Amino acid sequence: MKATAYDEMTTADGAVRPHYAAFAAWLASQPAETLARKREEADLVFHRLGITFAVYGEAEGTERLIPFDMIPRILPAAEWSQLAAGLRQRVRALNAFLGDIYHDQEILKAGHIPAMQVLQNVQYRPEMQGLDVPGGIYAHIAGVDLVRAGAGEFYVLEDNLRVPSGVSYMLEDRRMMMRLFPDLFARCRVAPVEHYPDTLQEVLRTVAPIGVSNPTVALLTPGHFNSAYFEHAFLAQQMGIELVEGQDLFVADEQVFMRTTQGPRQVDVIYRRLDDDFLDPLAFRQDSMLGVPGLLSVYRAGRVTLANAIGTGVADDKSIYPYVPEMVRFYLGEEPLLNNVPTYMLRKPDDLAYVLDHLPELVVKEVHGSGGYGMLVGPAATKQEIEDFRARVVAAPEKYIAQPTLSLSTCPIFVEQGIAPRHIDLRPFVLSGREIRIVPGGLTRVALREGSLVVNSSQGGGTKDTWVLED
């Protein structure tokens, strides 16, 4: 498997790829002590800034630094512009799909997707039926996970359309690289990413309810025990908007207000980093202490915009994923520019039989899982793990999908002894408002353990700065 992995920096015969040439020359000229010192500096600064994430399942309040690696992941301009075109197309189709299934359901009537798969999905929200959202946009912020496989081609691994996170690391990684190696940015023409918060704010303002000319935008966080709280605080601060918790908001006269020291202030757009289930205890989970009672009714009256909209989870569900290329053809009349990973749906008896016979070769995922929890990576699993997983799959096959194990591309990282390749992925952030905006690159996550394919930060992944070179 290792032999077939595509390396971002060097070709199979060891030559440096052209877009890495300037960086490689610079790297070769750096004394080892300098690099070691810079690594320490980076650790120190990240610690001091408190850029951490909370880890579920460990002692309460456990906070960890996300490891940062100093070797950038570089994409040439031409390759990026193809990816960006594919991302735009895909997110347009996904938004069209969401608009459709909450209105006329043409794609179901045309028989492209089994209606049951959509309408019985726990992520499908009947509350959204017939509701018009500003600009027809549901997923304002999408974090689409891409991987590059053996021959160098990209695949979409998943479309994160609920509350995708990680963009703060993209921004902090860039800031760190510029701080550590300013001379490097003089040598290489790297497309900037620092305008992401501005762009996001612009997008959020353009989707304000009709008739609101100067909207008040707020970021709704579950609070400081949430694993991504740092990012919520960071983005709110960067955009200069209030970071609110459910208890800061209340509903009165069909409006949402926040409690301020100067009295109630109306809120028009809520960038919510809280799952659907917790948004409104009157409509969804009654035990939610994090939401705002009555929020759904204001939303349905069109007096507040939620970004992302309620009910987007049905479109990034792993059981719907196999149909995304079909959505592109159906809504846009175009051929998909980005590949889907071939996917076995275990609710189908044929697929199930095949997968059970080939577990050691496949990746099996829970349909509703995320964050790298609840998945089996066949080639890396022990016999016992495979058998345990087999039992779970047999018990409830409809809860799982399976995919061939892709040999994710690698990129060199600094390790204890020099430099070694590790597997990576890429999460670009696609912003949809009046138009689609993508900051060049995205977040590159890296599996720090040798041979590991799991890049999630909760599972020991790290991050890298991602460069798109300008022509």
Add this chain to the structure above:
Amino acid sequence: MLSRTADHLYWMARYTERAENLARMLDVTQRMSLLHAGSEGNESGWASALTIAGPEAPYRAKHGEVTPAGVMSWLCFDADNPSSIIGCLRSARENAHAVRGTLTSELWETINDTWLKVRDGDPAVLAGSGAGEFFDWVKFRSHLSRGVTIGTMLQDEALWFARLGTYLERADSTARILDVHSRRLLAGVSDVGGASDYYQWSALLRSVSAFEVYRRVYRDRITPLRVAELFILRADMPRSLHKCLNEVTELLDMVGNRHSGETARRAGILHASLHFGRIEDIFAGGLHAFLGDFVGRIYDLSDRIANDFLIPKH
């Protein structure tokens, strides 16, 4: 500013100030008890400390008798007691953590560091002569927090609400310390004007860092009347009630909103009574009655501020 943010800032400052005042109060209690070793005044000093610091029932349930060791452990390092020094420093840190983005990194680090040190500290060191050092440390950390607050924070609402918390807490605490100890000293001592009396009153002065101040201001022997005047009416004494109300009224002016007029008016009346009051009149009406009324009014102001600006406490 969000009401919740202001609330956290206000309580962060209040708890920091409360921890400092507890340390000051316990310090004076210990000094006084050393003067009285073995006599009756000893126990009553520790009982007074308990009264000042909060409800007595939970202490009784855990320790029974009031003993110096019991009170010290309950009010310093008992994490089950939210009114202990460690409890206050934990609450200060929790409030700071919730609004970390609003604080300067220096301030957050200072408050967090204080908490980590006290959490990992060894209560055994407290026994005996270690206590004085611990109280000094708590005071020092509070000075540091305050200095970092003033030295690094933008002069906006965030700072104003934090300062409001500091001064309301200090007013409350100074009044309670003076009330409880003066009542005991004025009632119980046999040799008024004698040597023991002198040491008791000077210990009380030291609890608000005012021993030298007293000398400088009055250049005279220490009398209860003057001590009370210094605690209550001297606007140039940083921990006096008058000084605290100077700050509170000014801060209320700065943060005022459409609903807060009545709160400002009440603060103004209280301030005027200190600004124009005379200590002889206060003594004539009874010092205890005056301080009891004052503490009640501070409670009322706190409640009104919570309703006008912060998160109402029901």
